[in-house]
Amino acid sequence: MAEIADRYDPSIVESRWYREWEERGLFGADPASPKPPYCIVIPPPNVTGSLHWGHALNNTLQDILIRYKRMDGYNALWVPGTDHASIAVHVLLERQLAAEGKTRHDIGREAFLECAWKWKEESGGTIIRQLKRLGASCDWSRERFTMDPGLSRAVRETFVRLFEEGLIYQDDYIVNWCPSCQTVLSDLEVEREERDTDFVYIKYGPLTLGTVRPETKLGDTAVAVHPKDKRYAKYVGKTLEVPSVEGTITLRVIADSAVDPKFGTGVIKVTPGHDPIDFEIGRRHNLSTRTVIGFDGRMTAEAGKYAGLDRFEARKRIVEDMQQLGLIERIEPYRHSVGLCYRSKTVVEPLISRQWYVNVKPLAEVATKAVRGRRIKILPRPWVKTYYHWMENIRPWCISRQLWWGHRIPAWYCDADGSVHVSRTDLTECPKCGGPLRRDPDVLDTWFSSGLWPFSTLGWPDDTPDLRTFYPTNVLITGPDIIFFWVARMAMLGLHLMDEVPFRDVYLHAIVRDAEGQKMSKSKGNVADPVVVMERYGTDAFRFTLAALAGLGRDIRISDERIEGYRNFANKIWNAARLVLSNLDGFDRALAAKGKPSVADRWIGSRLHATTAAVRKALDAYRFNDAAAALYQFLWNEFCDWYLEIAKRSLYQTEDSIARAVTQRTLVETLEATLRLLHPFMPFISEEIWQRLPHEGPSRPEAARSIMIAAFPKAGRKGRDATAEREMAPVIAVVSAIRTVRSESRILPAAELEVTVRPSPATAKTLKAAAPLIGGLARARVRIAPGAERPPLSAHVVESGVDVFVHLQGVVDVTAERARLGKEIDKARKEIAFLAGKLSRPDFVERAPADVVARERERLGEQQQIEAKLTQSLAGLA
């Protein structure tokens, strides 16, 4: 046996295995496989991205599931890929150009797109490399990019089909315009932020009204009040001549129920060109529109003397002017929310423009039904309500963007006859008049293509073997922040285009926060690089930490201490393996077959089965933290702390070569199965150790290739050994009891104790057989004596009916021992008082289930015994 380092060094191991797995083609899936399919499509990270904590968590969880299912006999496919991130990349490139003093218009569309592709080629691989670093077992032969030719064809097909169905249309409507990005945004792309502002009360002739946007006054085409508002009834229908900043203007007074009579003065100015509500009011009342703010965020020629001013500058100036004219009644401080562009954080300007929309209402109804009918299950449950709420209040989805990087809209305009043509193939002349055509310059919302991801990556619109085999996918794992952007759109488009749900389960994981609970963000500067963390603690430790923290539905806070703890866990496993491997010399399975497993052997086997069942159950329910806890607990507290210590006796001390072989076999088999159980969580260390273990049996050459394709342990009912568990319990209890006495009575660990154990009838046989074992584990000479009397000067502990007497003669300070006993007696008396009180209440005794009452009685009896014994012991010390 070669020397193995006593500290686990992940760096060496990790770099080797990933390459090995990839070269052996272990990540690939085959649609022709007879195994049942299991498929996950990765939430495609942005090409510009680099791995952050959210990705790390997200992809670790996916990899755990994929590895689990792959081992468990499924034809497991994890489809990787990246997203072109239209607006994000576009904005980034424009910033780069701006640094050179240029705009995109200076270099032109073609050159701009070249830059974008170059950028994609250069930085698009970063995140993929980092995913590999994380151990992600994606099928890289199926890697996709949202602007691949195939996926672009899917986008085009979708657009044309929805257009033909009348679900995609153009409309002149009030939109969210970002003056900085120079594009329209969907409602979802507008973030809200609370800001302090001035609430300006302006006199409109006989009326006064409040506004936070005085500059839009220039675009007013009416004044509105609530129809039932008696205060203003007399003005409704009248036309007012009101003095304003540029002389007198005339405004109609209209009644509309959109006005809240209780807010402000109950009067609003109506500016259909620059406010969504006013736009709606304008449509209802046939009001004209005045556009006073342009796409550049500056006042237009319509704004008269304010033309050319920035909108915020104009706001200041107009207030000053009105103050001079005495048109301002008062100004109050006010806090309200403003809309910001999610990319540039610029204040969004509502403007009227012609855009493409998807009428998502009918799609949303189907997508809602799919969740109601549990064809899609969303976890954690509370998100279901959020999903319904959004779906039920859904508004048309604005899909066109005035950007260059993205899927160009397949629509052509004929200026000669004014016709619009949407086509699967590029058009060169007008199909109606043969005249020249102009292609729509805009591109699609980046989420339009990602909405097709679960089937476009599998080959749609073609009917491919992949698509037939792997759609619908089994589960989508993503963060709740993109439930509307992405999850909802996939549900709608998948159901519409494929007539089947895109995924059966949706698992929305927690948001990763730092140790202080701050959301990790670049602007806060609290983002540690996960790659650095992986390098410091090892990828396995990092992955295990994420899994251990991934409780259902909660933010998770991550700290170095926690990761360090699981780094230690990895080291613990390493050393357990070291112990096993260094004691396998001469291991002979045939010899082992001649012997009978000991109670401890059967016990650890039973515990392993219990752990297997727990891990499976937890993973099937996406309770990753439960699975991690079960593994941690079993490996450390049962396998290392108890079984290995027991096994050492057989390995080091016994003359019995058969017993030794049996122990060796248990060690190998338990460790081997545990590693398979652990592999989805800690792929590297599990493979490294597994490869060093002896593998035998008929399927050896195939099975020993990699733990990745070894079978995930099964949890059959027969695996549990209730007898062994029942027999080990008193052994563990007695050892612990002796150790506690040793520690509390300040007896040196090296001192060998004299112990008398008086077993209960049920434990007599077991304890008798286990006496040498107990003695070895507790460093004591143990005498099992049914009916023994308490020896003089001894400590007495009762553990589940077993009396443990530790002889203190000559090893202990009697005064300290007396004090300790006094405390113990107090404790027992308190417990007796509590239980006796409970049991003397007739309501409890009569109404609680019999077993509950019986248990409490039993506890009372135990405590009374303990109290009596302790009192006796104390007397013995006198």
Add this chain to the structure above:
RNA sequence: GGACGAUUAGCUCAGUUGGCAGAGCACCGGCCUCACAUGCCGGGGGUCACUGGUUCAAGUCCAGUAUCGUCCACCA
């Protein structure tokens, strides 16, 4: 303005049908015991945010309060 979540040990969090309050870290005491000091053994520590209710029994169910957080929303 709505919806949802959280509040349990010093810290971070588990606690799935109501039935003996748990883990990791930190802390205290003792150990370099031939796998591991990234370790071993033992220990202390909680009015389960607050108020009421249901129940024999509530961290768990119900109502309300407070604080924090998230999402949604066209009150100008």
